[in-house]
Amino acid sequence: MNYLVLIGILIVVAGFALRLNPLLVVAVSALATGLIAGKGFVEVLSAFGKAFNDNRFVTFIYILLPVIGLLERYGLQQRARTMVGNMRGATTGRLLIGYLLFRQISASLGLISVAGQAQTVRPLVAPMAEAAAERQDPALTEEGREKVKAVAAATDNVGLFFGEDIFIAIGSILLMVGVLEQNGIHLAPLQLSVWAIPSAIAAFLIHGARLLLLDRRLSSPRGTSGEGDHPKGGGGVSVAASPVTPPPRFAGSPSPSGDGEDL
């Protein structure tokens, strides 16, 4: 067995770590892997080109953009914000649970870009969650405030990831259809997407329970200061801060889709 073919994985890891352009990294990784496996340059390039061509349907999803862009021109995002704004729950946890549900359901209908980190979290959800947390715990520390904002961002991700796969025409479902097709198994998107529902429910229950626990911590007199689950720096990999650029408004799925330097 030729363990050297794993070099492609190393190249991808190193490329992402060095924040090189992912298209470049992926192309280099593919060429290196193919050449090390003893294939010729033309053969590898042809295989890559063929698979790229066979997977065009993954990119077909952008046919939605003119409709979404047109509706945004007439205030779709503002409408979505008004709708979220009307879910004015009394507490941080309940507010975020409402948002989680909204995000999961809208994503499951394919409406993944009506909400998002830039569209709803920064202008609306995070400030509302913070305001609710201040009501619950008037002595909210800076650390606690950061935590509430981070949880708001996390809630958007959880809602998106564990909602969108219920929609039949999302990139990841189409990728699954393509991979199975290459292996001689023919499935329709709907057969796959229904099996995203159990995990979606689990995600709602688990994240929802954590949000209620957050509520309890915020409401208890000793509040958020000095809780054990908040490491004082030094934990985890440190990654250089991205410049504050607006993230993509149409983030298709939990695969990287950003502009340039974000990866």
Place this chain on the structure above:
Amino acid sequence: MIGLPQLYLLAGAMFAAFAVLSALDRTNRKRFGNAAFWALIALSFFAGDRIGDLGNGILVLGLVGLAGFGLLGRGDPPTTSEAERAASSERRGNRLFLPALIVPVTALVGSLFLKDSGWIDPKQVTLVSLGAGVLIALTVCYLWLRPPPLAPVEEGRRLMDSVGWAAVLPQMLAALGAVFALAGVGEVVGGIAGQAIPEGSLFAAVAAYALGMALFTMIMGNAFAAFPVMTAAIGIPILIHRFGGDPAIVCAIGMLSGFCGTLLTPMAANFNIVPAALLDLKDKNAVVKAQVGTAIPLLACNLLLLYFLAFR
């Protein structure tokens, strides 16, 4: 019969329009880079089946070159102001959601009822319905909102430019998966996993697939790259063929196990690092840390769901 060829003509026309409008857009310093990028994608949709495998490979090198050397910018087509949007949103109310719902509803209804109609390729019924939904929604929008004729294309281009080269990354990762398959990466990973998985233990195999998806996703920063490799290494040969697992359940829950990995990695920058920057958080990993408590129990749940649902 309507199938992929017609859909690809539609997509090709859209990207060709993006290319032409990009080339004319003087607000974008790198307008010719954008024009070339969208034109290559249009070419791929129009003629991908006629230019041969090597031709497609060269086309991809063109895309990689444009993106890799930073030749893409962002156009700023004329659009409505924030105030105009707020006023329109106020005046039109929740009816604005209706055209947005036409697309998913058409896609769903078409998938359910048009499969055996005979005039749609049954394997592509979802995508064809989606394309039809887009055309219906655009027609409704033209009649109701009376936008300038080019507005949908210009607004589409605005969003497309904000996605940029990342638009073809999933397709590139799928192609990388194909090269990995050609080179036998799946077999090597599968061999390593096979040595690690005790013979005949279904639970160990399920755990290797679910945890492998999450770990590989953490390394690669996205589940799209992990899925073809892990599914070719463990999912299909071991879970589906050896243990007779239901392919739909294995793949669907396998992918979602990968999404748990996405929640856990700073590599998935656009979900985990960019929001921390947007919210001015001091700890750039604060979002990942806030997600750990959800992702790990959820990964365990996915493992159990896979074990109990796929092998009945």
